[in-house]
Amino acid sequence: MYRKTKLTAVAVIVTLLFLFGIITGCGGGNTGVQEDTIKIGFLGAKTGGHAAYGIPTLNGMKLAVEDINAAGGLLGQQVVIIEDDHRSQSSEGATVTQKLITQGVVAIVGDPTTGITKIAAEIAQGAGVVLVSAGAVGEGVVEIGDYIYRDTLLDKLAAPVVTKYLKEELGWEKVALVTSTNNDYSVGLSELFRTSLDEYGMEIVAEQSIQDGDQNFSAQVTALSKKEFDGIIFTGYYTEGGLFMKEVRAQGLDQVMVGGDGLLASVLWELGEDAVEGSMVYTGFAADPEGATGKTLEFINKYQEKYGELPDMFAAQGYDAVMLIADAIKAAESADPAKFKETLRQTTNWEGVSGTITFGPDREPIKSPVYLLEVKDGGWAIKAVLPVEI
Amino acid sequence: MDDFLKQFINPYYLQVLMLLGIYLIAALGLHLITGVTGQLSFGHAAFLSVGAYGAALLNIHLDLPFLLCLLAGGLLAALAGVFVGFPSMRLSGDYLGIATLGFCEIIRVVFMNLEITGGARGLAGIPRETNLLTVYILVILTIVTIYRLQNSRFGRALVAIREDEIAAECMGIRSIWYKVGAFAIGSFCAGVAGGLYAHMLQYLNPADFGFVRSFELLCFIVLGGLGSISGAILGTTILTLAPEMLRFSAEYRMMMYGTLMVAMMIFRPRGLLGGVDLRRLIRSSFRSRDRDTTTPAGG
Amino acid sequence: MDLQTLLQQMINGITLGSTYALIALGYTMVYGIIKLINFAHGDVYMLGAFVGLAVVLMGANIWLAIFVAMLACLCVAVTIERVAYRPLRSSIRLAPLISSIGVSIFLQTLMTLLKGPQPVGFPQVVTNTIYTVGLVKISTVQIIILVVAAVLMIGLQLVIKRTKMGKAMRATSEDLRTASLMGINVNAVISFTFALGAVMAAAGGVLVGMYFNSVFPLMGVMAGLKAFCAAVVGGIGSVPGAVLGGLFLGVAEVLGVAAGLGSYRDAIAFGLLILVLLFRPSGLLGQPEQRKV
Structure with a gap:
């Protein structure tokens, strides 16, 4: 008998749950919002x-x-x-x-x-x-x-513009490329950079892969520290970027990082602190209360x-x-x-x-200009404004 | 077909129902492995992904008919199941579960790095072939097959292995073959479900087939009542629909979902239908009604 | 790879591994006693990191932060055990597992609601100097992690081997029913085990938060899974095994990345796990399971 009451209770709960779902309109046109x-x-x-x-x-x-x-x-x-x-x-x-x-x-x-x-x-x-x-x-x-x-x-517009700047204005020749392999954005961006680096005759002397959600980059950075390069191209997101640079400085390297708008968030320096000073990020948007108009x-x-x-x-x-x-x-x-x-x-x-x-004609957005930002005293400073040539 | 149904059913319900059907097929496969044979598997999502990628790639690159792709995806998953089933000769209980968990994660990492699967960017451009009718025909087919299998000589051997493997061996059951067989059939179901999943979403990403998904499937069958087909169906239905029905709670939705899981487990520790024989229950309730009519005013 | 790199990577691996080991201890002790894979353990670790962060933000030093986080997690873990696992102790084996998954989902969502999904930085509480010892470089934070982990592990071993409660724990893990017949308060022992595991995980959480400088609601998922693997590799149920497994996994992972297999890193950890299970089904230091006829 006891078991039966229990079963009934289960049935009641399940029914209630279903009713709840239907009453609160899980779908259906009527959601209580006016039609106008x-x-x-x-x-x-x-x-x-x-x-x-x-x-x-x-x-x-x-x-x-x-x-x-x-x-x-x-x-x-x-x-x-x-x-x-x-x-x-x-x-x-x-x-x-x-x-x-x-x-x-x-x-x-x-x-x-x-x-x-x-x-x-x-x-x-x-x-x-x-x-x-x-x-x-x-x-x-x-x-x-x-x-x-x-x-x-779109990175396919921005990556070549940024690569050109790195080569012609900053004189970079050798770079290290860091990719987050479980991040589709990062994998795609790394490919674009590989093409544009090749186009401008720059050399990738070291490639390392990380993953989103990683917190420990000591192995990758130790491997990088054996190579000579002018800067790091980091295609992942800000969380990993900040932590990665922290490890780079912890191991005594002094190169800076360049990355896409995946790095663009205050989290970058909240996590990276001094280590991301001088790191560059390209973007179509920058939350810069002083510089914005x-x-x-x-x-x-x-x-x-x-x-x-x-x-x-x-x-x-x-x-x-x-x-x-x-x-x-x-x-x-x-x-x-x-x-x-x-x-x-x-x-x-x-x-x-x-x-x-x-x-554009292919309905892809063309955003211009590309802002190259630099981390300065825990904030963004505009380093260069690069026009996109179509 | 879908357009026809959309005249009667809201496409949102259609989507949820299709997903439910797909999970049902996968869960029934796991039911055979874990519920019937008693082999703990924490890696069922891996078979789902093998089937999904297999079917999708065959469709994209070789342009095979949809049903053939599903079948091939299922067979590939079954192959993977055999591959995983063999370690079960050495391992038992939680250790087997953990090994399958490892296998599941390895498969995910491999799909994440292969060129042909699109890596972390995922596989897009899969034609939409799955529709409600196909899904539910396959659900019914799976239920019937598993039901008949369970009540066959093969199924009784599986139950014997679950209850006492050594005793079963003494009775002349070659437990290795039966266990591997259960893994193969269970993974076949998961593979077919994966193929349907791929052709419903039209996009696959390895991140969707992590260990969390495996445990979700395990929850489906345990919560409903381990070892019973109706339990697997009930558990899958409740846990697939619950996140949708709990949408009214907005931000608190997943908190409620978690609480619901704990509460249901505490309330019915052996699963909602654990220890309940549905046929007997229905029969006895009919019988008691008969009795009620003969002796009114509850004697 | 030259010797210097190898040694440097070993140091990195051991630091990482000792945090895995701290979490793994909780898994292994709980499994040893009630044969439960406690999925919410990774989230207790995450809570520990958040509590530690809150205390540090109030201006306290790292030691107080670790202590408060330990206390908080102790309470949480004992509550979880009381509410979600104890009613299920006599039911089928998978029931508490499902319950623990439910708890895990609950805790992750709760913290996402309270703190937001973004990783939060950990203020610099110790001045981080890098010392060069022979060929390798080691930072203050790494030294703190290694020392705290070592002290906690030795302490735990003493508790288990030298105290009355530890004796009761060992008896209970041997045979729960017999232990209760011998007059051991099994419920108290189990609560105590959960408390010990949570204390270790909380310390791990604060240390990892400080080391990697980020704390976020889903940090317990992968760390928990890895630590669980470490516990299995070492031999689930065995305390020294969990430590060994954690270090083994940490070093293997770091060396794998160093060898340029970064994108297959998780596969390395799990491949090792399967290999160990195939050749030593009960882990490196575990007692072989006996098949009773």
Whole structure:
């Protein structure tokens, strides 16, 4: 008898759980949001390994929506963000994308990573919803279809520009290349650097691989310390970058590091401290309250006021993605994705907080200029502004 | 097919249901290895990934028909299963589990570094072939096969090995072959599930097949009730749908998910359907209703 | 690789390995007594790092930070055992394992909510000087790690071998039921074991936070898995085995990276694990499992 009551209790719990799910509308069109709003979906991780990219993107988006609504909304309607978390899992990335679409979003911003963007792009393209990735930099994203865009600085434009600067202005000849092998961004960027280094006749004297999530780089650095080189090209993210340089200095090496916008976050010097002084990062956006002007400065101040920290690249690109979509909707005078995707395509010399954006003939973003930043006294200083030649 | 279904079912539900079906197939495979044969496997995600990459690569490079790709993916996974099954001759219990865990991580690292799988950048451009109908036909096929297998001579031998391997050997059961066989069939299921997964998401990344995924699958079958097919199905259903249903709790979702797992385990330590024979339960509940009608006012 | 590099890499490996060993001790002791792979252990280590960081940020020195982190983790681990594992002690073997996975998910999400997903830097609490000893360079932080780890491990060994509680622990790990029949309070012993493991992990967490200068909610996942491997390689259930396994894994990993196999590094650790299991199924120092007929 006792067992039976227990079983009944289990049945009740399970039923309650299912009911909860249905009542709170796990899907379905009705989510309690009024119909006279324009919905933009956020696709990204709030938990799990990618949360560090997802959360700032969402923060940036929220700020953009506040700005839009404060200025009277879009086409007389308020803009709302529909947000959901995919726990950094590909399979849930697909589920969340479907869910956002069933909730009636006209556009999706995300995912910050190339992999999940590809999954979501296939779905968004099929459903006729515009997707603007605020972080995907890998190959083969916008090729998925004409609803798919991104507002990132493409490394294939930036890497040659930066390599040229290293060779011609800084006189580097020999470099060490460090790649994070479980990071798709890093693997791709390293390949681009290999090509452009070769093009400019520079030599890679040492290659080391690390992994995202590593904390100990003593072995790689000890191996590097046996070689002679002018500088380190580091293609991974800021966490590992800061810690890597810390180890470089701990072992008494004095070379500096150059990397892509994956290194661009205050975490770099919070973790790396003195060791990252002089390290260089190229980017289309830099949170530099002293150097920034106009729109960008306003964004930095607002962001800092609201979240108590400087915005990073993901935050700025999240903000820009929403603004790009909003401007496209304004220009098309319609919130129909099939219509405003055309106006989005015509975006030329658009001033965003993360740089100037033009969508080229292949719908890839061309962002100019490339800022080469240098870490100075625990802050960013602009070392060079490099124009992108198309 | 999908477009047809979309007229009736919200695509979000469709997606969740497909994922559920895929997990069901994989979980049933693990059920055979761990639930029936009693061989602890912490590396089931590896077979999933072998099947997924195998099927996807065959489809992309050789342009084989979808079902053939699934089959080939399953066979590749089965091969990997045999490869892992052999160490089980030497290892038992937790040690076998740990060895399979190691195997799972090695496979992941290999996929992370191979050129043909796209490495860390993942494999994109897989055509979308999986649809709800295919998935559920295969789910039913798997359930029927595993059910029949379990109640065959082969299945009884597996149970005998789980209960007491030495005694089973004394009864003339060559436990090695049966164990390796169970691994092969279980991994075949996982491989097929992997193929479906690949052709649903259209993109694969090695990071999705880490040990966390393996333990997720293990949780599915243990939580439902180790050793019973209905338990495996119930556990998989609850744990796949729970993260979706808990979405109302926003940031606290995964905290609730974790709490739910602990609570369910404490509440039903042998799994939700552990020790419950569904057929007997249904029969007895019918019988008690009969009795109720004959002797009203509860004697 | 010349001798100097080799020695330098050995030092790096031993430092890394001794942090693995500190975590591995918790796995091995708990497994030794209740045959549970305690998945939440890696997250206790992560909590330890966060508590240590909080104390350091309040202006305390590193020793106080380690001490407070140990106390906090002790309480957490004993609570986890009481709430999530004890009710499951007499059920099937896999039940507490699933429960521990649930606890692990809970703790990771909790800390992501409280502290955010970004790694947090660890303030420099000791002036880091690099000493040159013979051919190799060793930093103050590395020396602190090695000394603290050694002191803790020796202390643990003394507790297990010389105290009454240690005797009770050994008896319980030999045979839980018999031990309880002999008048040993098995529940207290198990709580004590969890507490000891958590203390070691907490110290490991603070030391790693200080060494690598970063603390984040998912730091326990990979470190926990590696430490668990170390415990198995050394012979799960054996305390000296966990230490040996940790050092072995740390050195092997660092040498693998040094040999240019960085991207296959995790595979090296797990390949070694499988090899050891195949040739010595019960680990380097473990007692062979007896098959009873």
